[in-house]
Amino acid sequence: MSYQYLSDSNGVPTGVFIPIKDWDLIKDKIKSLLEDDWYNDLSQEAKDKIELSLEQADKGDTIPHDEVKRKMRLKIEELRKR
Numbered sequence: 001m002s003y004q005y006l007s008d009s010n011g012v013p014t015g016v017f018i019p020i021k022d023w024d025l026i027k028d029k030i031k032s033l034l035e036d037d038w039y040n041d042l043s044q045e046a047k048d049k050i051e052l053s054l055e056q057a058d059k060g061d062t063i064p065h066d067e068v069k070r071k072m073r074l075k076i077e078e079l080r081k082r
Contacts (some may be wrong), residue, residue, distance in 0.1 A: 014064065030054065 002022075006015040018026075033039070034050065042050075056062065 027054075027058075 002019065004017040005013050006017060008014050039047070
């Protein structure tokens with residue numbers, strides 16, 4: 001797969017462009033993973049969240065990776081304080 005990294009005017013990476021054929025392969029892989037047995041063991045709530053996430057990703061409604069990492073760090077710090 002060949003990726004093109006998108007950056008803001010300061011050179012900070014803001015996204016990744018991948019060829020559509022690669023995106024289709026990724027989506028197919030995710031779909032096949034969802035069809036495995038472990039998926040059937042999930043609660044309906046978890047399945048609904050996964051489906052919503054995939055729909056959001058298809059629409060481009062995503063959160064930058066750095067933002068996810070920042071939120072995860074905050075959550076981990078919060079849990080450690082308990």
